[in-house]
Amino acid sequence: MSGDLLQDLFSLEGRVALVTGASSGIGRELAVGLVRAGARVALGGRSAERQAATRAAILERGGVAEVFPGDLGDVEVGQALARDVRAHFGQIAILINCAGMNQREPIAEVQSETYERLLAVNLRAPFFLRSHFTASIGRAVTPKMWVDPGL
Numbered sequence: 001m002s003g004d005l006l007q008d009l010f011s012l013e014g015r016v017a018l019v020t021g022a023s024s025g026i027g028r029e030l031a032v033g034l035v036r037a038g039a040r041v042a043l044g045g046r047s048a049e050r051q052a053a054t055r056a057a058i059l060e061r062g063g064v065a066e067v068f069p070g071d072l073g074d075v076e077v078g079q080a081l082a083r084d085v086r087a088h089f090g091q092i093a094i095l096i097n098c099a100g101m102n103q104r105e106p107i108a109e110v111q112s113e114t115y116e117r118l119l120a121v122n123l124r125a126p127f128f129l130r131s132h133f134t135a136s137i138g139r140a141v142t143p144k145m146w147v148d149p150g151l
């Protein structure tokens, strides 16, 4: 398959992606990959310094990226992230929820604060970020949460 055909079929030219957890690891590589496919990217994560390094790697490749540091364990930070990304880039087409934490402790030693934080970062933040961008990401892939009244 020629490069042009691949580009025609899979180009993300004109699309904006938000990648949380883009300051390291999988999120960083996904952000760079999305830019290689033509997208502009908003970068999330706590460390402004490491996000800036991801952004620098993207700019070096001629891509467009902006950093939006913040701790997604805080619900208001998630709201601000959605607002700030929209203000900077307009609507996004792609959301990659890659920010996550893993606390490796024996179950008997896990404190409720740790448990709450795990849920906040790994579950609540992706859920509400997705809901903030429902209109722009599209109804066709909108996940639904069902509460069965029969249960």
Ligand SMILES: NC(=O)c1ccc[n+]([C@@H]2O[C@H](COP(=O)([O-])OP(=O)(O)OC[C@H]3O[C@@H](n4cnc5c(N)ncnc54)[C@H](OP(=O)(O)O)[C@@H]3O)[C@@H](O)[C@H]2O)c1
Residues within 6 Å of the ligand: 020, 021, 022, 023, 024, 025, 026, 027, 044, 045, 046, 047, 048, 050, 070, 071, 072, 073, 098, 099, 100, 101, 102, 121
């Ligand atoms: N690597 C694996 O083999 C593997 C396997 C299964 C699942 N996963 C999951 O895939 C995701 C990425 O893994 P990874 O290996 O790339 O991990 P990583 O290098 O530790 O990256 C985690 C990313 O999440 C961000 N993050 C963590 N807590 C955050 C918070 N409270 N608010 C905002 N951002 C936060 C980190 O940013 P800062 O450091 O700047 O805060 C970092 O950019 C994680 O959710 C991980 O659990 C990974």
